[in-house]
Structure formats: structure tokens, C-alpha cells
Amino acid sequence: MTNVFKRFSRAAAGWVRGAPRKAFVLMYHRVADEFCDPWGLCVSPRFFDQQLDVLRQFAPVLPIKTLTANLRSGTLRRRSIAITFDDGYADNVDIARPLLARYDAPATFYVVSRQVGSEREYWWDELDRLLLQPGRLPATLELDLEGDIVRAELGDATTYGEESHRLNRNWRAWETPPTPRHALYYALWQRMRPMSAERRQDILEALRRWARADPGARPARAVVSQAALAGLAADRLIEVGCHTMTHPRLAALTVPEQAEEIRGCKESLEAILNRRVESFAYPFGGDGDYTADTVSLVRNIGFSSACCTSEGPVTASSDPAQLPRMFIQNCDGEQFGRQLSEWFGDR
Numbered sequence: 327m328t329n330v331f332k333r334f335s336r337a338a339a340g341w342v343r344g345a346p347r348k349a350f351v352l353m354y355h356r357v358a359d360e361f362c363d364p365w366g367l368c369v370s371p372r373f374f375d376q377q378l379d380v381l382r383q384f385a386p387v388l389p390i391k392t393l394t395a396n397l398r399s400g401t402l403r404r405r406s407i408a409i410t411f412d413d414g415y416a417d418n419v420d421i422a423r424p425l426l427a428r429y430d431a432p433a434t435f436y437v438v439s440r441q442v443g444s445e446r447e448y449w450w451d452e453l454d455r456l457l458l459q460p461g462r463l464p465a466t467l468e469l470d471l472e473g474d475i476v477r478a479e480l481g482d483a484t485t486y487g488e489e490s491h492r493l494n495r496n497w498r499a500w501e502t503p504p505t506p507r508h509a510l511y512y513a514l515w516q517r518m519r520p521m522s523a524e525r526r527q528d529i530l531e532a533l534r535r536w537a538r539a540d541p542g543a544r545p546a547r548a549v550v551s552q553a554a555l556a557g558l559a560a561d562r563l564i565e566v567g568c569h570t571m572t573h574p575r576l577a578a579l580t581v582p583e584q585a586e587e588i589r590g591c592k593e594s595l596e597a598i599l600n601r602r603v604e605s606f607a608y609p610f611g612g613d614g615d616y617t618a619d620t621v622s623l624v625r626n627i628g629f630s631s632a633c634c635t636s637e638g639p640v641t642a643s644s645d646p647a648q649l650p651r652m653f654i655q656n657c658d659g660e661q662f663g664r665q666l667s668e669w670f671g672d673r
């Protein structure tokens with residue numbers, strides 16, 4: 327840690343007068359040691375600790391509300407950072423929060439209101455549980471997706487052993503699938519992404535029947551409970567933000583449906599926290615995942631900021647309703663520091 331500090335304090339000392347004012351909003355999802363992580367959502371507790379240590383040497387970490395207020399008033403600092411977490415996993419509270427407290431670093435947790443306290447995993451986690459865990463599945467799947475039949479032959483991957491699971495543990499969903507199970511996982515993920523929460527549950531139900539699996543959720547994939555969420559209301563460092571009611575692809579919904587997803591989440595969270603919820607993050611958050619109507623809704627419903635997942639710095643000309651973020655990978659403090667140096671243009 328000390329080495330990391332020495333190396334990067336030099337970079338930090340090189341802040342150049344007149345350099346453009348730049349902030350970065352960091353996007354995390356989970357702080358956990360996960361054996362298999364197809365979307366690369368986990369940063370290990372050890373690495374998260376190291377990253378926070380590097381961060382405090384680098385730039386002030388501000389609550390997203392402060393960063394946005396600075397942006398609006400034209401007083402964006404020369405360099406600053408905000409930390410955000412999407413999806414409201416329980417490990418945000420159990421593991422990330424104590425580490426954030428240790429470094430006195432504020433963060434925003436964007437929560438999906440209907441998932442709070444749910445006994446079901448997120449649909450993408452359940453796809454992982456049903457398809458990518460070791461075990462035996464029927465050789466053939468035939469699934470009716472609104473009249474469109476999806477067929478899959480699992481072939482060699484009908485039986486999937488511990489050894490194959492270990493070999494494929496570092497596979498990422500956007501890479502070439504190593505087995506028919508992985509191909510099926512990604513194909514279903516793509517098909518399910520624009521669907522309603524009800525339709526996704528119908529498909530999971532059909533898959534559970536096919537796999538003869540129970541609906542039981544894994545504790546490691548749990549989402550924050552209502553009690554834990556309420557406990558954040560008094561936390562000086564943690565802000566709870568809105569990430570819709572069911573994590574839909576908002577662009578696939580009508581404007582009134584979008585409004586319900588956004589407003590419904592805000593109202594539920596405000597009822598639990600007994601305080602105003604003013605920050606928003608678009609589910610999936612890419613260019614095609616929300617529309618200009620969504621941005622207007624977010625402004626009109628009363629959010630002071632909204633984060634997307636386009637990568638880039640926040641600069642004086644950024645729109646507070648579409649703040650870009652940087653996806654943070656599971657890397658150690660040293661690599662993280664190199665990345666920050668690059669982003670801030672220190673080298």
C-alpha cells in the first residue's frame with residue numbers, strides 16, 4: 327500500500343494549473359469474491375480496500391450530489407471523484423460500506439425497489455445459477471418466447487463438471503462462448519433484457535421446470551433487505567439512489583410505463599428511508615437503453631442527477647441528467663492507480 331501511495335503521490339503532485347476541470351464517477355456493482363462472474367461485476371474486498379486507499383491520495387471523493395451541484399454552479403473542482411454502486415446487492419451494505427467508512431469515502435447505492443428483500447435472485451444471476459453451475463441438465467431445450475421457439479442442444483455440456491466450471495470461470499459474457507451452455511446463457515440474456523419483469527419470471531419458471539431446479543436464491547447474490555436499507559437513512563456517507571422498480575430496459579417501454587418505473591421506485595425508497603431520493607441511474611445505462619423521453623422524465627420527476635454507463639469524464643459541459651461513468655474492474659490498487667493517472671492525464 328505504501329508503495330502505491332509513493333508512486334501516485336508524485337502524479338497527484340503534478341496537478342497542472344489551468345488543466346481542464348475533470349471529474350470521474352466510478353461505477354461498481356458488487357464487492358465480493360465470486361468464483362464465476364460473467365459480467366465482471368465483482369471487485370474483491372481486498373482490491374476494493376486497495377482502490378479506496380489509492381483514491382484518497384488522488385482526488386477528493388465527493389458525494390454525487392455535491393459533484394452535481396458543483397457542475398451546475400460552474401464550480402466543478404479541477405479534479406474530483408464520486409463512487410457509485412448499481413443494483414443494491416447486500417454486499418454493498420455488508421462489505422463495501424464498512425470499507426467506505428474506514429476511508430471516510432461517500433458513495434451512492436442505486437437500488438431497484440421491487441428487488442429489495444426479494445427471495446429471488448436477479449434474473450441474470452438466476453440464469454447463471456440454472457445454466458452455468460456444475461451439474462446435469464436435459465440435453466435439449468425448447469422454449470417458447472412469445473411464439474418464437476428457442477432451441478438449444480447442450481451436447482457435451484449436458485453434464486458440466488467442476489473441472490469445466492473451473493476452466494471457464496473467467497469467461498465474460500461478451501466473449502466467444504466456450505460451451506453450448508454459455509451460448510444459451512448469453513442468447514437468453516439478450517432476449518430477456520427488453521422484456522417486462524413478469525415475462526422474465528415466466529421464462530425463469532419454464533427454465534426451472536426444465537432444469538428441475540428449485541427457485542432458492544444463493545445468499546451471496548442477495549439484494550439488500552428493507553431493514554438494511556432503512557439503516558442507511560442515517561448514514562452520513564451513503565446516499566440511496568433510484569434504479570427503477572424492476573430494472574427494465576426503459577427504451578423498450580412506453581413513456582407512461584417508464585414514468586411508473588421511475589416514480590414508483592422513488593416513492594418506495596422514500597417511504598423506506600423517510601427522506602428524499604434525488605439521484606438516479608438508468609438500468610443498463612447504454613445509449614440505446616433509454617431515450618430522450620426518459621431523460622425528460624428523470625428531470626421532471628425531481629432527480630438532481632442521473633448516471634448512465636457511457637464512459638468518460640464529467641466536464642463543465644456534461645449534462646447532470648446523463649453523467650458518464652467509468653466501469654471499475656477487479657484490479658489491485660497499483661493497476662487502479664495507473665488507470666486513474668491515465669484518466670486524469672497525469673502521464
Ligand SMILES: [Zn+2]
Binds near residue numbers: 413569573608609610
Ligand atoms: Zn443495474
